Amino acid sequence: MTITIFLLIVLGTGVAAIGFSRARRRTSMTEWAVGGRRFGSVLFWFMNAGEVYTTFAVLGISGYAWALGAPAYLAFTSVSLSYAIGYWLMPKIWAAGRKHGLITQSDFFAARYQAKWLGVVVGLVGIAALVVYVQIQLVSLGLIVRLTLGSTLSPTGAVLVAGILMILFVFVSGLRAAALSAAVKDILMIVAVVVLSVMVASRVGATSIWDVFRLAEQQHPGIGKFPGLDPSSTTTTIWLITSGLNVALGNWVFPHLFQVAYAARTGTSIRRNAIWQPLYSLAYFFIILLGFGALVARTKPAGGDLNAALLQFVSDKYPPWVLGLVAGTGFLLALAPGSVLLLTSGSLFARNVIVPLRPGLSDQATLWISRLSMVGFAAVAVWLTLAQNLSLVTILLSAYSAIGMLAPGVFLGFLWKRVTAVGVLAGIVVGFVALLAPFAKAFWAAALPDWEPGLIAMLVNAAVTVIVSLLTPAPDRDAIAVGVEQKVAA
Incomplete structure (x- = not known):
């Protein structure tokens, strides 16, 4: 029963998504990477949510609640703050992309700062952050594959299978295939969370949902309460505030969300989504409830892996058909976003690393370089996944810390005429030193132990960007028009 329902969900969605995408016009770089810029309100809703609500939302947060308790509340703060910022920022990204024919995030940096070399730097930083983010999806897919196939597949084999499936999903069909699968998985996620939550009290010996919290x-x-189960942890309220801000400021700076913004048909679609999608954060109440339920039930995932806590809980306490529903939904939760992450990495590599070196490449050649490079980036992500054993939340915060180094260049690009390419580069370099250098880590740990290091590095980055921009020649009017003077029409 479990495997049957799992296969029906995964194969049915995969066939429908590929058919949906192939029914469109001949594939070009614009069609493959940004869906031909034709996503209306409904399709954009699911595509946008699909890139925010991944397996991190279900497996990561429930596992964090199971292992740490209150720190899982990070999900509530970060999502609400993200959409408040997205309401202002994403329409501007969309307008710049539509007016200037931008396809990748690096295209924006190259145009806004009139520096192709900065586009190359930003592309490499973006690829690095995306590869780290792909780890979240690979860890989750690996767990789900092992859950459904049992001991017939090793952990290494499960991760390899997950990486191959992720590549195949968008290799030919691109963003449109991911969009349809995102719609299916969003609907299934709500169904799965509702089913699990309705049944959770009876599965753990509680009288009601509220009684689960009492028992926990x-x-x-x-x-x-903060800091949660571990009294010595640095996950205090200050950690919550600084981590929430770091995620919210970095969220729309991820390269794949730039491409999602470019894909919208109108600016109105983006604004409408930003108003209503914070309602999705209400689902986190039930996801945290399930994490607490797993704790009350004394769930023990193999090796104490907190990423597997919810899956193990469902496997132990729920009927097989529920496990099949959760496994199939979780598979799509990882497959759709992970595929877009790889697609974006390939787009960045082809357009913003290779094309500047070989400017005469045709659109079709660029498209094939994008597709083939995805294989290499997936291989790196698989290697990182097998070499490390980190929680999904830890991986997520690492990815946000890395991409946060591009945040000052994005926000200042739309807010301040005076910001320069050299200033942005200086900020990125100094920001990474503040984030990664051992002496900097030791200093922040001693001076600001409860602060999220990524936010500290982002603030250092922004300060350096402003100072160096004031000391270097101002950009010309054409460059400024890409950002600060960009008008957002419906």
Whole structure:
């Protein structure tokens, strides 16, 4: 029953998504990478949510609640703040992309700062952050494949299978295939969370949903307050605030969300989504509930892997058909976003690393370089996944810390006429030193132990960007028009 429902969900969605995308016109770089810029309100809704609500939302947050307790509340703060920022920022990104024919995030940097070399730098930083982000999806896919196939597949084999499936999904069909699968998985995610939540009290010996929280607090005093289950942890309220800000400021700076913004048909579609999609954050209440339920049920995932806590809980306490629903939904939760992450990495590499070196490449050649480079980036992500054993939340915060180094260049590009390419580059370099250098890590740990290091590095980056921009020649009017003077029409 479990495998049957799992295969019906995955294969049915895959066939429908590929058919949906292939029914369109001949594939070009614009069609493959940004869906021909034709996503209306409904399709854009699911595509945008599909890139925000991944397996991190379900497996990562429930696992964090199971292992740490209150720090899982990070999900509530970061999502609401992200959409408040996205309401202002994403329409501007869309307008710049439509007016200037931009396809990647690096295209924006190259045009806004009139520096192709900066586009190359930004492309490499973006690829690095995306490859780290792909780890979240690979870890999740690997867990789900092992859950459905049992001991017939090793952990290494599960991750390899996950990487191959992710590549195949968008290799030919591009962004449109991911968009349809995102619609299916969003609907299934709501169904799965509702089914699990309705049944959770009876599965853990509680009288109601609220009683699950009471039992969790009774068994683990302080679980609902910061810093959570570990009194010595740095996950205090200051950590919550700084981590939430870091995620919110970095969210729309991810290269794949630039491409999602470019794909919208109108600016109105983007604004409408930003108004209503914070309602999705209400689902986190039930996801955290399930994490607490797994704790009350004394769920013990193999090796104490918090990423597998929810899957193990469902496997132990729920009927096989529910496990099949959760496994199939979780598979799509990882496959759709992970595929777009790889697609974006390929787009950046081809358009913003290779094309500047070989400017005469045709559109079709660029498209094939994008597709083939995805294989290499997937291989790197698989290697990182097998070499590390980190929680999904830890991987997520690492990815946001890396992409946060591009945030000052994006925000200042739309806010301040005076910002320059040299200033942005200086900020990126100094920001990475503040984030990664051992002496900097030691200093921040001693001076600001509760702060999210990524936010500290982002602030250092922004300060350096402003100072160096004031000391270097101002950009000309054509460059400024790409950002600050960009008008957002419907």
